[in-house]
Amino acid sequence: MDLPTIEPESTITDASKTICIIGAGPAGLAALKIILDSSQYRAEQWKPTAFEARGCVGGVWVPAPPTPTDDPPLTPLYDSLTTNLPHPIMAFTSYSFPPSTPLFPHAPVVHKYLEDYADHFHLRQHIKLTTTVDAVERDASRWKVKISTGEILHFDLVLVCNGHYRVPRYPNTPGVAQWLSSGRAKHSAWYRRPHNLGDIVLVVGGGPSGTDISAEMRTAARTVIHSLTGAAREDIGNLKRRGRVSRFGENGEVTFEDGTTETGISYCILATGYEVSFPFLSKDIVHPELPPPAPPLPSELFNSTYSVFPLAKHLFPLQNAFPPTSLAFLGLLVKVAPFPLLEAQARAVVQAFANPATLNPAQEAVDIITRYEELRAEFGDDQLAIMEAWHRFKALEQFDYRDDLCKFAGSELSAIWSGQDGYMKVPQWEKDAYCNKDLLRKAWIKLEESNEAEGWVHGVGKNGPHEWIDLMERLFKWAKEKGIHVEELDKSKL
Structure with missing residues (x-):
């Protein structure tokens, strides 16, 4: 080329x-x-x-x-x-x-x-x-x-x-450095498949990767311990759901935030996110550190590894x-x-x-301060928490x-x-589908397991995008009829 x-x-x-x-x-x-x-x-x-x-x-x-x-x-x-x-x-x-x-x-x-x-x-x-x-x-x-x-x-x-x-983000939990240096733990950036990682595997992190990996590990490990912030203790088959890890100890022992422990852990996958x-x-x-509290807005640009601040419209650096x-x-x-x-x-x-x-830099500065005050009302004066949430909608x-x-x-x-005058607004069907993405995905997995998925989508889209909207509406209704549900399902309907 x-x-x-x-x-x-x-x-x-x-x-x-x-x-x-x-x-x-x-x-x-x-x-x-x-x-x-x-x-x-x-x-x-x-x-x-x-x-x-x-x-x-x-x-x-x-x-x-x-x-x-x-x-x-x-x-x-x-x-x-x-x-x-x-x-x-x-x-x-x-x-x-x-x-x-x-x-x-x-x-x-x-x-x-x-x-x-x-x-x-x-x-x-x-x-x-x-x-x-x-x-x-x-x-x-x-x-x-x-x-x-x-x-x-x-x-x-x-x-x-x-x-x-x-760039992997690592927790600063006591003992994690020793697990990493000894090869007992690895960030999920290295994970590819669930085999040959041991009998008892700990997965840390409740995001999409942590959820996917903990589910997949259940097919290969004898016991999977999934650590999520704020989770209640729960045992489901070979899955143990636990709260945040407070300490990585010796010989495969881990202590959780509620004071309980798990022992004999063979391997730990840290699905703990990535740095900007x-x-x-x-x-x-751009300064590689937390910005000072606002207001006023700093005259320089900062990268906290979670967010870049201050950016107009989350895009343009407001600095001098x-x-x-x-x-x-x-x-x-x-x-x-x-x-x-x-x-x-x-x-x-x-x-x-x-x-x-x-x-308009002046108006953009007002918008940034407004968002900052909204997040400060939620997180108090915890500047790190505010910056963690800055680009999270x-x-x-x-x-x-x-x-x-x-x-x-x-x-x-x-x-x-x-192809029309004015500007296009996001259509309602797209918002509804996003709010119910977890239910749609769970229903889709059910269709794949029953070998029905290919039939559902065969030919869909040939006559335009509206066919995909119709399919998602049918899948949503099918999931409700089958009694499929997810936790905290949004109430909006397709």
Whole structure:
């Protein structure tokens, strides 16, 4: 495949703007696609280049086995991973999954989808594979970007799209360091399959990975202990549900927050999340520490490893060292449907880059302080807890956020996206499906176990996306008829 040509600076006119995209995973691909939609690109005024460290596009969805030279692994994908969202609400709004795709597809299907997305929108000519961005520095009025070929390039806009599932986050629980150094514990980033890990396996963490891994481990281990913050003691078959670990002791003994212990643990999988990391950004651009309490907002940018603060619209750095519309961080939000949100974020970035005056720093500062006060009302003066929650949206907040981004992007970009005047709001069916994603997934697993799943989706989508909406509605009703339920099921209905 031909690599994109980076034009010498002498050939760039005053009207031309160069754009650097760091990463060609979902965020980078969405950003590149939206840039190519812009009138500035069509007028040959914008020249985007995406740099991807790996040999193909797809980011975290590209499989890779753990190797001694990759510490941490290039991806945390385990062999059995499926999406935890139905693909109609996970997909980019501009490109659906193919007809007959399983409702909760396995990781290779998602990777193929991202490859197809890149092909469909002719993105590859703008992507440099096997090329790492080593350093980004501010140089007068532009960004100086050093890449792994040794070249130093200059850009007007930098989009940070490197994802946040690479650097493992480890708990500071007493004794965990000894378990890690002795090989008795490992972060879930290294997990691939449940075999040969011992008779009694402890899984720490209640997120999607921890839940999936603890369920899968039950097929291979004699006993699985699943530690979740705030969980009540419960034994179900070979599964023991326990609260937070308070100490990792010797000889496979663990003490929990309620004072009880478990002994004889063979191995521990730490599904404890990942750190937000930007190794290419120097400390004078973003400080690697907790920000000071607000108000007032700091005049510099901080990375607490949970969040970047302060960012206007969770995208643009509000600080004094460079224009906030010249650098943007995509994909920091968690507990969201990511792909369509990335498109909306990219549209907002394109609008702000093309028309910097549309971003009102004073109003954005007010919005940030408002959110800060809401979180402080919940967490008190615990600055770490506030920063942990900063990019974590509750329930339907993500959809209001997407609506706001699309409104900010303006009618021109939204017309390209939706084919209609004004801006597109997130439809109600998408909100309902998201609220009931756990029930839909549990019902889908039942269909797979009974070999009925393929029949349910056969041909669905050939006549348009509405067929997927109809399928999810039928699956929701089927689940209720069969008495399938999940804990804390949202009451909204499809």
